[in-house]
Amino acid sequence: xxxxxxxxxxxxxxxxxxxxxxxxxxxxxxxxxxxxxxxxxxxxxxxxxxxxxxxxxxxxxxxxxxxxxxxxxxxxxxxxxxxxxxxxxxxxxxxxxxxxxxxxxxxxxxxxxxxxxxxxxxxxxxxxxxxxxxxxxxxxxxxxxxxxxxxxxxxxxxxxxxxxxxxxxxxxxxxxxxxxxxxxxxxxxxxxxxxxxxxxxxxxxxxxxxxxxxxxxxxxxxxxxxxxxxxxxxxxxxxxxxxxxxxxxxxxxxxxxxxxxxxxxxxxxxxxxxxxxxxxxx
Numbered sequence: 001x002x003x004x005x006x007x008x009x010x011x012x013x014x015x016x017x018x019x020x021x022x023x024x025x026x027x028x029x030x031x032x033x034x035x036x037x038x039x040x041x042x043x044x045x046x047x048x049x050x051x052x053x054x055x056x057x058x059x060x061x062x063x064x065x066x067x068x069x070x071x072x073x074x075x076x077x078x079x080x081x082x083x084x085x086x087x088x089x090x091x092x093x094x095x096x097x098x099x100x101x102x103x104x105x106x107x108x109x110x111x112x113x114x115x116x117x118x119x120x121x122x123x124x125x126x127x128x129x130x131x132x133x134x135x136x137x138x139x140x141x142x143x144x145x146x147x148x149x150x151x152x153x154x155x156x157x158x159x160x161x162x163x164x165x166x167x168x169x170x171x172x173x174x175x176x177x178x179x180x181x182x183x184x185x186x187x188x189x190x191x192x193x194x195x196x197x198x199x200x201x202x203x204x205x206x207x208x209x210x211x212x213x214x215x216x217x218x219x220x221x222x223x224x225x226x227x228x229x230x231x232x233x234x235x236x237x238x239x240x241x242x243x244x245x246x247x248x249x250x251x252x253x254x255x256x257x258x259x260x261x262x263x264x265x266x267x268x269x270x271x272x273x274x275x276x277x278x279x280x281x282x
Contacts, residue, residue, distance in 0.1 A: 014103030028251035049107035059086035071221035080171035174254030
């Protein structure tokens with residue numbers, strides 16, 4: 001909201017607002033509800049054109065355990081059999097640049113960059129088998145176990161607090177609605193990066209995922225697994241109390257929100273009033 005005030009005051013011509021695929025006012029994630037608020041507030045700027053860029057779950061989310069996966073041959077993820085078309089952050093950046101180059105052309109439109117195909121976690125494991133040169137098996141795990149691993153890696157509790165809702169949405173098919181799109185190709189003139197390309201990029205240097213990540217030996221991977229087991233899972237209720245987070249009476253993630261699904265199926269944002277942003281230019 002402060003960004004919108006600053007943009008209006010500074011006479012900015014146009015803004016590409018990076019949001020998410022799933023914002024709605026009853027989402028259980030505070031961050032996602034804030035995205036919904038920002039999408040609405042941005043439309044109130046009288047002199048600044050707004051373009052909405054709404055990717056879903058980034059591709060690197062599937063690769064955070066790659067150092068362990070490379071050594072032990074297991075891909076532990078909490079997404080069940082849910083489908084998603086994970087997009088590389090490089091394609092998100094390229095899409096944003098393309099929009100800013102022609103803001104008048106794209107003013108008022110909504111774009112959802114995705115990867116080129118829907119993938120399950122088992123599909124991701126097959127891709128990693130090719131990239132890493134060994135058989136990788138997908139191992140479904142609980143989100144609680146996933147947070148223990150994330151915490152052992154130094155992930156922020158705020159991120160885990162929100163990701164737990166997105167993991168459920170992936171598992172229940174919310175991120176498969178309307179995916180994949182061809183928006184990356186439409187905007188940039190080149191196709192979206194395949195998941196194999198993304199995985200190979202990060203496998204070549206895991207520090208690209210996070211500065212604190214390192215390659216591990218087999219012994220190092222086993223010791224890290226022990227660290228996971230000894231790491232306590234985060235207490236999200238205590239986190240919410242400490243943050244002063246507002247709880248809503250009837251939270252509805254995407255797969256339980258009919259209004260959001262109706263908008264998502266036509267590529268629109270779930271937003272207030274009759275001035276909902278137009279769908280992308282086909």
